Amino acid sequence: MTAPSTPSPRFGTRSLTSRSGAVIDFTELGFGSAPLGNLYRALDEDIAALTVNAAWDVGIRYFDTAPLYGLGLAETRLNPLLRRRNRDDYVISTKIGRLLKVVPADQRTGIGKFFNTPSRQEVYDYSYDGVMRSVEFSLERLGIDRIDVLFAHDVDIFTHGSKEASDRRIKELMEGGYHAMEKLRSEGTVKAIGAGINEWQVAETLARAGNFDVFLLAGRYTLLEQEALQTFLPYCQEHNIGIVLGGPYNSGILATGPKPGAFYNYDPAPPAILDRVARIERICAEHGVKLVEAALKFPLGHPCVVSVIPGGQSPQEVTRNAEIMGAAIPPALWQDLKDEGLLRGDAPVPK
Incomplete structure (x- = not known):
């Protein structure tokens, strides 16, 4: 399913064949567009454009976005930068589950998280009609006529606060929106369907409930976590x-190292995580490898992983991620991590 095919300038691609028979070639390094939605800080329009162009220049051809990211802003910013490219030369995924409603500025979603965004409010909607409307709006914002991968977004506990609430959203999706996603796939408006999820257990529930092609798993299969x-x-x-x-990078700590105030899963890292990361970093250093290099490369050892998508807030960050992907990791590093109990013994590792 994920055998490397035509290489890009700095890294390879991995192919996935969807249930519709469509073949999708993901670059091993993708571009997550949440920063284009002014996540945590406002991004200048020129910097946003330079960042996407830098991603293209280093060979990235997979771009992930969502209506949530900047309440439509990320999709809108991708429009002029991708629409000028040959549509067959890149892969794009977006998401359903949230419709955007125009509201007064003080009622908009994401105050304190997304900055300088349109005055819109997210309305959760995983129904059949909600999916169709969401896709129509995304196509308009992106300025394209088809989507490669359509993910159901955040039917998980992290987003909705409890297993009971997550279960209700899953039921809503599988009884409604899932059938719309299947229809869009059968018609060719989308090539593949899946879900973007924060917990692997919820992703597994969906995988067993429907006929999905691909999942976007956020932070749950990393150098720190392999319970999946x-x-x-x-x-x-x-x-x-x-x-x-x-x-x-588990929202930061695998990129920054165990520094005071380092973030793990969007919160300051607890002492046990700081200690574990310090031990991992020490073994990496013994092999002349940077922690961030091992962290970015590790997930690609699994045969199901078609792409990793760290965020990039600037051209420099995007270029740096591409350089990290080129790092050589000695096999002995992975073995030492396993011997020290810092990596699961059954974890496949990059060759």
């Missing part, structure tokens, strides 16, 4: 389901 190997990733491998791995 228990049942979810083996199920994906058995059923030819691809994985896009978001959050390979």
Whole structure:
């Protein structure tokens, strides 16, 4: 399912064949567009354009976005930068589950998280009609006529606050929006369908409930966390389901190292995590490898993973991510991490 094919300038591609028979070529390094939505800080329009162009220049051809990112802003910013390219030369994924409603500025979603965005409010809607409307709006914002991958966004506990609330959203999706996604796939408006999820357990529930092609798993299969190997990733491998791995740095700490105030899963890292990262970083240093290099490369060792998508807030960050992907990791590093109990013994590693 994920054998490397035509290489890009600095890294390869991995192919996935969807249930519709469409073949999608993901670059191993993708571009997550949440920063284009002014996530945590406002991004100048010129810097946003330079950042996307830098991604293209280093060879990235997979771009992930969502209506949530900047309340439509990320999709809008991608429009002029991708629309000038040959549509067959890149892969784009976006998401459903949230419709955007125009509201007064003080009622907009994401105050304190997204800055200088349109005055819109997210309305959760995983129904059949909600999916159709969401796709129509996304196509308009992106300025294209088809989407490669359509993800159901955030039917998880992290977003909705409890397992009961997550279960209700899953039920809404599978009884409504999922059938719209299947229809769009059968018609060719989208090539593949899946879900973008913060917990591997919820992703597995969906994988067993429907006929999905690929999941975007945020931060749940990293150098720090491999619990998804228990049942979810083996199920994906058995059923030819691809994985896009978001959050390979666990929201920061695997990029910055165990510094005071380092973030782990969007909160300051607790002492146990700081200690574990310090031990991982020490072993990396013994092999002449930077922590961030091992973190970005590790997920690609799994045969289901088709791409990793760290965020990039500037051209420099995008270029740096591409350089990290070119780092050589000695096999002995992975083995030492396993011997020290810092990596699961059954974790496949990059060759």
